Amino acid sequence: MALTGRAALLALLGTLVVLTAPAPAPAVAGVALLIAAVVAVDLLLAGSVRPLRLHRAGDRLVRLGETATVELIVENPGPRRVRGVLRDAWPPSAGARPRHQPLDVPPGERRRLVTTLTPSRRGDREAVTVTVRALGPLGVAARQGSHRVPWSVRVLPPFLSRRHLPAKLTRLRELEGRHPSMVRGQGTEFDSLREYVVGDDVRSIDWRATARRHDVVVRTWRPERDRRVLIVLDTGRTSAGRVGTAPIPLAGARPRGGGVPGAPEGTATVPGWPRLDWSMDAALLLAALATRAGDRVDFLAHDRSVRAWVSGAGRGEPLSTLVNTMAPIEAELVEADSAGMVAAILARAGRRCLVVVLTDLNSASLEEGLLPVLPRLSSRHLVLLAAVSDPQVTAMAAGRGTSELVYNAAAAERQSAERRRITARLRGHGVEVVDAAPEQLASALADAYLALKAEGRL
Amino acid sequence: MSLGTAGETEAAAPGTEAAPTSPTVRERLRAGWGVLLVALIVILVAVAGVLLGGGPDRGRPLDPAGASLSGGKALAQLLRAHGVHVVRVTSAAQAGERSAALGAGNSTLLLSDTSFLGEDEIREISALRADRLVIGPQTRLELLAPQVTATGEVRARSREPGCALDSATRAGSAYMGGMTFGAPPDAFRCYFGDGAPTLVRYVRSGLTTTVVGDGQFMTNQRLPEDGNAALAVNLAGARPAVIWLTAPEAVSGTSARKSLYDLIPPGVKGAAVQLALVVLLLALWQGRRLGPVVVERLPVVVRAAETVEGRARLYRARRARDRAADALRAGFLDRIVPRLGLPPAAGPEATAGAIAERTGQAGTHVGAALYGPPPPDDAGLVALAAYLDMLERQVRES
Incomplete structure (x- = not known):
């Protein structure tokens, strides 16, 4: 049950009665009884909630x-x-x-x-x-x-990077459209045989078929299709770090009062979006693009164990399955287990494929985690590591004027130097690295994929 | 491409049907009967305690009929056992009447609380031909014991007699204290506190007047301790009868002494109670929540740049200019060396020379900025950063 303001109002009116009554004590009791009776009657006559x-x-x-x-x-x-x-x-x-x-x-x-x-x-x-x-x-x-x-x-996930999709698809079509040419190169596969017309490259003449048919026949080539792309999302502790500005305000993401004392102006404002969400955005664009390009897209989310696994083999709308799978994934505050991740990838990816690892270029955790086990992965697969850089750090590196800002700049430079060093080491292992600001990551990753496809390295 | 945000509208899966979650009255009773039982037992015990504890004992101090801790019933019975007639009176007129009936010098008048008496009544009492035993602080001490003046106050505790008064020395130590007195030279002074007596006895025209600073030794609570009982009997039982004056029961009867509370009209008091009810109802109205509080697991909020900011604060706190300068120089070289077309492994001289050549700056300056000792102070660090910026801009623009 619940009372309303009217019950209190009744009691307030009762105060007047008590003030003027000759015998106050019985009047108080009488008013209280009257209110109790009114409440009881009202409760009895109220509609019942339970059977609704x-x-x-x-x-x-x-x-x-x-x-x-x-x-x-x-x-x-x-x-x-x-x-x-x-x-x-x-x-x-x-x-x-x-x-x-x-x-x-x-x-x-x-x-x-x-x-x-x-x-x-x-x-x-x-x-x-x-x-x-x-x-x-x-x-x-x-x-x-x-x-x-x-x-x-x-x-x-909002899939904000879908606005890049038309442009990337145009580039993909250019890539494909360029190729019904006779040029054989890496990244192409045999498409068909057709009659020679003047102007075709004589190098593409298929002499064996020509001998059979008594006619000059050339081979045509097309960009390779039906490659496999495995997107691996690192959901470990580094993916919880917030970077950039959240395109959609997050609940519970208000900065604690006043921000960090002594921090430069503007650093303690909105804490941004988790790396995980930016990575998801990039993964979705890549998945959409690769699906259109005729490749098969698998998805793995891993920190200490497998959080999610979507195989692109399933029919239906692969992208909506992917989006549905990504929706409940949250960053876990544990150190990612890179060896376990590599084992999970190797167990799932039989054929050679493009493994896109979305993680952070954190030199400490990469040196201890991924680098020792990377050769096992890069010997069988093409590995592309994509990471979100922090625009805050970039802004700090440009700070000049006061000693405080210069110390900040020095710390930021040091972080950047570590990132460059780890990037160089990764490239030394034959790993492609995409390191981009939050808003540019999806586009940069898609470009890297298209470049690999154009080079035929998938 | 569509992501299928159009909703499905079929019914919920089996096993997840809507169901009421609030308990019914019966369930609530079943869940709460233990609490109800405990509350009932508490109320019963309280009622029984009040009923068995006898009528309300207002606890008038030193009342010969009072059975409370501060009453004097034990002493009255003790006196009766010693053959002393105890007469309880509640007004000056009664006291005079009984004193006259008993005869001059045959009674002891025991006075403790005289605050209910008017000045005339006190004069009437002090004119009576009877021994006087004045207990505790008095407002009209100069009338009741003209030779004695109150001088101070001490804590009540067990004290030794310290005098030649027979009643006191036979009783021994007693729980005395309260007022201390100044007395005439021929008086007995006993139970000293702060150098002044708390018991004074003197005789004038055949009548003994005894003034005691505190009456606690005569109460039911203290009587069994020390020599309290002996002292009380010795002091009060010297004559065949004790006329014991106590305050009358009904205070509001004749006296004009009313508290402020009594002056408030009864209607206002009722209205105050009623207003309390209003507040209670308001609290119930506003305090009832519409449904439970919803809890939610919130995501962790950590800005990724926090580690970098922490490192910057450490540099600043330790004035780590060497490390800061190294970081700035390394970042500068990483950006500039490829632009100069130098191999990454080019030595310091070659690099500094190339930069000096491109920018037109003095080679020694450039070398000192890039490979020299760390800046001596923060201003030097700021200047170094600005100089590197300038070099970088010139290299880019050249």
């Missing part, structure tokens, strides 16, 4: 940054009208609006209430409870009860 039947309908999936609507159908099978307030409770990061809504369901009827969700984070958002407060006819007291009406909305 609630159902949900609406969106199950929403992209981060967009708005989903979830409908709640309230059916009142009881004999009395249910009038009052309803709260459809969702976790704070689901961004449910409105928080409370008025409810008025006559007996035997049903009403549809709409809650809009504007989530501020990826992942699954589960509805918590629906609480109904049914007022009595006098509006003095209310019955209150909760129902569990399960519903889950999966918040997908």
